[in-house]
Amino acid sequence: MRPAQLPADLADFTGRAELVEALAAELAPGAALPVHVIAGIGGVGKTALAVRVAHRVRDRFPDGQLAIDLRGGSDPMDPADALERLLGALGVGGPPAGLADRAALYRSLLDGRRMLVLLDNAASEAQVRPLLPGTSQCAVIVTGRSRLAALAGARTHDLDVLTRPEALSLLGAVAGRARIAAEPEAAVAVAEACAFLPLAVRIAAARLAARPGWNVAVLRDKVAGERRLAELAIGDLAVERTFDLGYDQLAAEQARAFRLLAVADAPDLTLRVAAVVLGVDDAEPLCESLVDLNLLESPAPGRYLYHDLLRVFARGKVADEERDEALARLTGDWLRQVRAAAAASRDGSPQAGAWLAEEAACLVGTLRRHEGEPLPRRRQGSTLAVARALREVGGGDSQEALVRGLIALGEGDPATEEAMAALRI
DSSP: OOOBOOOOOOTTOOSOHHHHHHHHHHOSOOSSOOEEEEEOSTTSOHHHHHHHHHHHHGGGOTTOEEEEEOOOSSSOOOHHHHHHHHHHHTTOOSOOSSHHHHHHHHHHHHTTOOOEEEEESOOOHHHHGGGSOSSTTSEEEEEESSOOTTSTTEEEEEOOOOOHHHHHHHHHHHHOHHHHHHOHHHHHHHHHHTTTOHHHHHHHHHHHHTOTTOOHHHHHHHTOSTTHHHHSEETTEEHHHHHHHHHTTSOHHHHHHHHHGGGSOSSSEEHHHHHHHHTOSOOHHHHHHHHHTTSSEEEETTEEEOOHHHHHHHHHHOOHHHHHHHHHHHHHHHHHHHHHHHHHHHTTOTTTTHHHHHHHHHHHHHHHTTTTSOOOHHHHHHHHHHHHHHHHHOOSHHHHHHHHHHHHHHTTOHHHHHHHHHHTO
16 A cells, blocks of 8 residues: 555645755655654644645655654644554554554564655654654654654754745735735734734634725734734634643643743843742743743743743733732842842942843833733832832933833822832932
8 A cells, every 4th residue: 555645735835945945855765764853833834834845755755655643732642543543554454552563563564665754743752753664765754842852863943933025925825915915014014913923824814815894904903912812713723722732731830931931021031030930049941941842932042032922822821819929029029139239330330230231121011011000019119119229220221211111100109109209200
């Protein structure tokens, strides 16, 4: 039997041209089994890319193509069950009972054949290893949220979101190019609200295509703001549901870290801020484990950030009590740090305000997310003390901007305004 199990290629597949070419060039029989892992956050287009590449190279594997969804979410497929399905595709009925015997039979059947194996949505290295052929005449493409860094001999490709032109092209391919071209500014706003995530862009475009009476501006308004995840759903496609699959496989402490780090609203987080928000001495192991699962990014050593939609998703998972506790830790830490910086500045230290310039966006962004809410007493006190100390430190636009932000947060609260007036802030 010659299996041909590849899913259909997408007619409107968009972008990724260089990566498609690079992967296609490397997926050829050689001295060792080629294994390529395509990793990235949910909805980034891993499967679509893998299928596109697999179709490009299928002629190099005349003995067939195997494909299986390993369900790498909260209920990953047992590798023994996966082998039973793969063996069935190879014409084997009633395979051996044990994992080792099934894996040995699988490798024996592939020996001497030139076959392509697509292992989609893998959960772990342990799930994938028994499914690898034993011959270099085959090739394997694996997709998953995890990088599978411990998979010996594999090459990992981290898949990023679309570029702006690619996102606009996908919007046009699904919703109609004339409609997108007619409202370019609104179309860009939609792509930005989707944070250029392919699944989100595709869903937004599909919603537009299903509503001929809408213009692009209507869709733009619907996907703006914190409710955008609820709007990025159509039929059986939903960004939030896709993110849930990754969140559900986290250990309890990883899930807590993923939720709480989103409380600190900043372009990126330092390890010190992460440790304060989480209330731990060393946040690096937790942060790095989330990077391995593509739930956080690390643009530089010791710095971490969310994809924009993942940050919105994480905020939605935070309970009020744990959010307030994290905010209290963060503002309290800033109060201590700024008082120390102010004292050092008065003593003539030129480095006293350096860390403020680095992390000012974190506190002001976090507190501004709660504008309009009554400030708890402990946050009123912290806000006033931080603003006063910052004014004493002075010496930079970021510090002054933070002072203004803190003042704005106190507006409307009589006690806070009275205290600020007395402090001449």
